[in-house]
Amino acid sequence: LLPHAAFFNLSRLEKYLDDVLTIDDFEELYEKKGVDFHVVATEVDYPRKAIFGRHRSPWIGTDEDDFYRDRYLDNCTISRAVRASCSLPGLFAPTEVDGVQYYDGEIKKVLSTHVAKEHGADLILVSHTFTPYIRNGNMGSIAEMGIFSLVTQAIYTILYQKIQTPKEAHIQIKNLYEYVESEEFRRKYRNLSREERSELLSDIAEKLDFNPDLKYIFFPSPNETFFMDHFNMLPFATRELINSGYTVAQEVLPMHGLKKLPEYEEQGILQRRGLKRFR
Structure with missing residues (x-):
């Protein structure tokens, strides 16, 4: 078991979402439905969150970037972002996006309500099983x-x-x-x-x-x-x-x-x- 990252992977979940979603692109979802949707994952090799959506942090790749700073990314489909966010370590293998490995979005911080707050929400509904x-x-x-x-x-x-x-x-x-x-x-x-x-x-x-x-x-x-x-x-x-x-x-x-x-x-x-x- 040691050489393997997990017992299972979520490729079939990604394929299922790709099949059933009429829109699998964050930007298209916003343009056609007005929904500014975000999915949170965590980088495996750095202690920072990735917030997938239609936005991208402007400071990525500059001197303001660092290994701990959470970032908005726009380089992923909705189905793959959900797969990454659901990749519970030990159970499901990490998900790769543009050569970077991601797993469960709850690893660094439980419930990323700040994402809704940063985008001007005045009502945040928080549902969890914890x-x-x-x-x-x-x-x-x-x-x-x-x-x-x-x-x-x-x-x-x-x-x-x-x-x-x-x-x-x-x-x-x-x-x-x-x-x-x-x-x-x-x-x-x-x-x-x-x-x-x-x-x-x-x-x-x-x-x-x-x-x-x-x-x-x-x-x-x-x-x-x-x-x-x-x-x-x-x-x-x-x-x-x-x-x-x-x-x-x-x-x-x-x-x-x-x-x-x-x-x-x-x-x-x-x-x-x-x-x-x-x-």
């Missing part, structure tokens, strides 16, 4: 469920904390921003004029890279998702994950004031197809 198991009376302890469940719990706990850190930072900066806007701040620093307060808010937003209009919605994973087969790409396995995510979205989105499109008010996307679940 929620640790929460013990309840029906299921018992992870320690009793075998080594695979125990290792998965440890990994998910680490990843979940990495997800929470930027989320908590955004909340802290937002609290600071709202405090400067508050009546309490005005009373305490009454010598500041309205223009000076406005300038202070602008400085906070600029220095801390904060967008006061940006909102994140995180979709938690239920306990059942923890025990699903995340690395199985056969239809019966992926179907369970899709249905779980769909159910959670149905519950979470209305809590944030998001409503269904009028055409789906009476019947949801599943009901309109005569289904109770995705199949």
